[in-house]
Amino acid sequence: MELNLDLFEQHKEYEDEVVSILQDLIRIDTSNPPGNELKAAKYLEKLLSKEGFKCEIFESDENRGNIYTEIKGEDENLPILLLLNHLDVVPANKEKWEVDPFSGDLIDDFIWGRGALDMKGTVAAQVFAVIALKRANIKPKRTIKYLSVADEEAAGNYGAKFMTENHWEKIKATYVICEGGGFKIPVRRFDKYTLQVAEKGPFWSKIKVKGEAAHGSTPRSGVNALTKMSKIITKIDNHNIPVKITKPYKTMINNLDINFFFKFLMKNSFTVMPIINAISKMFPILKTFIEPLVKMNITPTMCKSGTKVNVIPDEAEAQLDCRLLPGMTKDDLMNQLKHILGEKLFSELEIIPIQWDEGSFNEIDNDFYEKISEIIGEIDKDGEVLPFMVPGTTDNRYFRWKGSVAYGFHPMIADMDFEEMSKLAHGKNERISVNNLKLGTEFYYRLIKDF
Ligand SMILES: [Zn+2]
Structure with missing residues (x-):
């Protein structure tokens, strides 16, 4: 070149x-x-x-x-x-x-x-x-x-x-x-x-759940906050977050040298993921970078709980690296978490902002x-x-x-x-x-x- x-x-x-x-x-x-x-x-x-x-x-x-x-x-x-x-x-x-x-x-x-x-x-x-x-x-x-x-x-x-x-x-x-x-x-x-x-907004958050301490030899006498947190993390990890097509994403697709029909498929919330999956077979790296551009991310990155091997922990804490698309707000994140975890589990969560920027x-x-x-x-x-x-x-x-x-x-x-x-x-x-x-x-x- x-x-x-x-x-x-x-x-x-x-x-x-x-x-x-x-x-x-x-x-x-x-x-x-x-x-x-x-x-x-x-x-x-x-x-x-x-x-x-x-x-x-x-x-x-x-x-x-x-x-x-x-x-x-x-x-x-x-x-x-x-x-x-x-x-x-x-x-x-x-x-x-x-x-x-x-x-x-x-x-x-x-x-x-x-x-x-x-x-x-x-x-x-x-x-x-x-x-x-x-x-x-x-x-x-x-x-x-x-x-x-x-x-x-x-x-x-x-x-x-x-x-x-x-x-x-x-x-x-x-x-x-x-x-x-x-x-x-x-x-x-x-x-x-x-x-x-355009860039996504980091909503780095700490989440906490409470349990009830008990002797490790009689686990049923307490409520294990660690296992509760592990359920929360697993639910988040298993959930397929829905696609959202935003204006900056559309602007990007509109400026690619691809035909009208392909652009249409890339901008449609029902077809974009199958298309990305198909292209990724040839260029795996594209999925890495394009998928986050049509979805909010909620990624557990840290977790801690417990003080001693024979104590049922009464508290567990995790950190989530959440990334919101431009135009999304805190409410969108809370609604998504509620949807993933269900009303009951969500209501037990304490959510503490580390850094919340749109x-x-x-x-x-x-x-x-x-x-x-x-x-x-x-x-x-x-x-x-x-x-x-x-x-x-x-x-x-x-x-x-x-x-x-x-x-x-x-x-x-x-x-x-x-x-x-x-x-x-x-x-x-x-x-x-x-x-x-x-x-x-x-x-x-x-x-x-x-x-
Ligand atoms: Zn830099």
């Missing part, structure tokens, strides 16, 4: 520069918890200051830092664009990796390390794009804002949530570009660059979407974007709630096995190719230069 990476054609030395920025960022351990993003923010402050940027660091807690800078545009009336990324990463289990996850090693044109894909690669690409624009002495049409935040991998309380709640006037933007999309699906008819326009969605009928499509067509002559919903969640939601149009997009091509690549973020041996790092940088550079 021929890519037009003009920025790197004109400045051969830029490749090494952006690679070394990513390596430096990987080597700053920002595993969350605890985060320690301030160190990375200070690194970026130094880097940007050297290029003549004025930066501000917003500390949300001890060692938790968010860094902001901007480039004033020619026309201050044009809607502002914000480049947004996060500095924290999920922890890495060193033993499982082939290299030290914080080494940032460059091996065969791949940069290895925790955060290479999620999302220090994008941090490096975005920050280098603004640097390159400054060096080229180009004043963008609209004001460009840049923000790196802490704490995305937890709930954003020290990052995006903190910034949108406390410093909105400073960072506010009509358009936001962050993570959660950009991967070009290497499957015929689906081979477009996914642009994240899903979010942006339309695509705006010049931001058009510009992104146009630039992708320039860089990759067969390239098109596909408005996409993701089953996970990103900081985009905080900006959508504030009224911004927030898309997740760092264009990337599959330059290794697709299935393996899809497991790298949050998995072992996370790495990004130099080519995808350059592709992202080129894209952000053109976006801030031409939009």
Whole structure:
């Protein structure tokens, strides 16, 4: 595939520069918890200051830092664009990796390390794009804002949530570009660059049930909370949650290069699952990603009960990773749980929110979407974007709630096995190719230069 990476054609030395920025960022351990993003923010402050940027660091807690800078545009009336990324990463289990996850090693044109894909690669690409624009002495049409935040991998309380709640006037933007999309699906008819326009809402919940303690030798004299909870978990696991077709899902299907009849089947709640099951025989990975886009998920992930081997436990607690489609509310989840468990068992449950955020969605009928499509067509002559919903969640939601149009997009091509690549973020041996790092940088550079 021929890519037009003009920025790197004109400045051969830029490749090494952006690679070394990513390596430096990987080597700053920002595993969350605890985060320690301030160190990375200070690194970026130094880097940007050297290029003549004025930066501000917003500390949300001890060692938790968010860094902001901007480039004033020619026309201050044009809607502002914000480049947004996060500095924290999920922890890495060193033993499982082939290299030290914080080494940032460059091996065969791949940069290895925790955060290479999620999302220090994008941090490096975005920050280098603004640097390159400054060096080229180009004043963008609209004001460009840049923000790196802490704490995305937890709930954003020290990052995006903190910034949108406390410093909105400073960072506010009509358009936001962050993570959660950009991967070009290497499957015929689906081979477009996914642009994240919607995401499901995490409704992480703790559930508790009560029993009655008794001696383990006479179990009938008590009520076993552990076995009650295991029934609840089994019922949830066995239940087939009904399909719901949402607007962002329809938008996605409408933009695929498939015929009208196939689109109809994919958007019909009775036919979509049989179709997905059939396609999955050829492309198993599609089911993994598409099924969650037409269903709410309720997934038990943790459970604890009991204090001693000979005591009938009087309490059991489990945690559920529930994910709601955009447009669904807490009531939809409660009704679904009631339906799965039945009135009686449901009434015995105590449900405690850990993090309850609704899903979010942006339309695509705006010049931001058009510009992104146009630039992708320039860089990759067969390239098109596909408005996409993701089953996970990103900081985009905080900006959508504030009224911004927030898309997740760092264009990337599959330059290794697709299935393996899809497991790298949050998995072992996370790495990004130099080519995808350059592709992202080129894209952000053109976006801030031409939009
Ligand atoms: Zn991320």
